[in-house]
Amino acid sequence: MTKKTIEIIDIKVLRGPSMWTYRPVLEAWVDIGDLEDCPSNTIPGFTERLCAWLPTLIEHRCSYGERGGFIKRLEEGTWPAHILEHVTLELQNLAGMPGGFGKARETNKRGVYKVVVRAWHEKITKTALYHARDLVMAAIEDRPFDVPAAIKEIEDLVDSLYLGPSTGCIVDAARERRIPSNRLSEGNLVQLGYGNKQRRIWTAETDSTSAIGEGISRDKDLTKTLLAACGVPVPEGRMVDSASDAWEAAQDIGVPVVVKPYDGNHARGVFTNLSTQVEIEKAYADALKEGSGVMVERYIPGNEHRLLVVGKKVVAAAKGESAWVKGDGKRSIRDLINEEINTDPRRGDAEILPLSPVLFDTMLELELSRQNLTIDAIPTIGQEVLVQRSGNMAFEVTHLMHPDVAEQVALAARVVGLDIAGVDLVAQDISRPLEEQGAAIVEVNAGPGLIMHLKPAVGEPQPVGAAIVEHLFPDGANGRIPIVGVTGSRGKTMVAQMVTHLMQLTGLKVGLACSKGAFFNQRLQTTGNCANWTSANRILLNRQVEAAVFENDSRTILNEGLAYDRCTVGIVTSLDPNDTVPECAIVEPEHIYNVMRTQVDLVLPSGAAILNADDEAVAKMAELSDGEVIFISKYGQNETTQKHLQQGGKAIFTENEKIVLAHGPDKTVLTNISSIPVLQSSSKAHALENVLAAVGAAWALNIPKDIIVAGLQTYN
Incomplete structure (x- = not known):
């Protein structure tokens, strides 16, 4: 009996960097059964059916690195797991999600693959994965599949679960600045940065947005009173x-x-x-x-305008325009609105659309009655009828704004007490001062929408997300705290604890998550094994944390991913080729190498990788570090450290029973090995290399040498 189907047997959510990529992914284990014997080029009509349903697959470059590369793979013959990867990503794309990373890799069991796809939101990507499985099977079996319905279901999830456009543009701008982000709720509450360097946003509100200011802005009468008292023009x-x-x-x-x-x-x-x-x-x-x-x-006669204030300046301005229909002597006003205006693809109720539809409401009824018309009246040929006076604030006019207008609007936001505000202004011409044209500010709003500035109906989009990020993180700040990540086959816990001890001696409030528990500022917060994503993430959410140290074993990296996107220091203590994880299909030395290299991949360009030069596999990871490399060796200067020092690098090794710090040709004796209590009391054979790794981290963090020595002598 044959089994020609795709069975999804397990799904792992890797919520942070992993052996696959820097970003969160879903890792689906799929069993393709006897389809292992059926590459795409052996299935009659398969490629044609798949491409007819998803013609945009032509954009997938795949391993050829060129447009149409994936189609070429289909024609040459590729397997269902690889196809599932691409179809999942394309369904997400068609539903409005950004493109992303994907891979399909065999396991050590015939027919079982790991299919890895970028997961912007777990539920959305899971839904796309299951639809992709059904679509691929329908193409294999030559039966119908409702592609639009599948995309619509994913699209609905995107609308309800994915970040809104205002929040999304701020997060995207933060990502451009290499500022880490962490979504804190199913809504739009997002943390930017880590620990005590973090800031929080909720759509276009920030953790600096005044609750009093927000309350004032909701009270239109009070807002006008305060503005008038400060000389800001407002309507009586x-x-x-x-x-x-x-x-x-x-x-x-x-x-x-x-x-x-x-x-x-x-x-x-x-x-x-x-x-x-x-x-x-x-x-x-x-x-x-x-x-x-x-x-x-x-x-106030004139056009409505919405100006965005960020910090103390106006960063964008949009103008509203009225909506009109022109009679043809045949169709009613109702039909003209439905057929000429509301069919505009830029109009709709969705937040991502710049223009609102014309609604059949009291406002329209009043507007028509002024013109002695009803909704079912038939205008004569060429007769123009006003059907919407406002609601289309989507015409970009930032470049036209007069300096006096910008000054008055920024003052209005400060008077109300908002760091980010949407100020509504009525003026005939925004390029002229307000006073000379009788213009006035009519409202000041907290949490303004940004879509009108991001996707104007007319004009160039404005970089409002970048302006908000600069407001939150001025002068190139990146929201990062010192983070030390420790992995390896042995010694991780001791190294993590010792590094924490050395950092605390500098006065920093340090969070530690390791196999002995979760700690903050030397106090045990959570008992048990806390070398996991959840414990590390909690530490990074803590506004009191000034630095953090995390122990990461191979199973954490494989099953959860890491809680941080980059680190200041990455330590790999050792790599035992027998340290395999069979349940994750990690059974070969090169497999475990690919898992542990993740820690080195995350080192910032301004940071350092601390690598054991006595371990050939670990030493090889030096080429992966974006930052500098500090080698450690408990056997003195071996070939690796010597070559590294000759090239101007740094190394820590033992010499004449002393710990020596070397930078190029320069050597400094740190301390005698005999003066370090933990080395005298520890029964662990590798305690010395653990001490050297901790010293390497401290050196990379610019901790003064006398404090390092004091820390070694007081660590227990």
């Missing part, structure tokens, strides 16, 4: 408590007026250019539905 107006009071206020102010909720947002319930009692009283009732009170204020 007041709160009203009934429809009749709204009409009375309008008469006092002078029509036309604006009626709006005093604590609303997103322009909901805002009615402009109202002149009659019927209009104003009807607008009052609708505005009240969108807030807990209603304001009436003077109508």
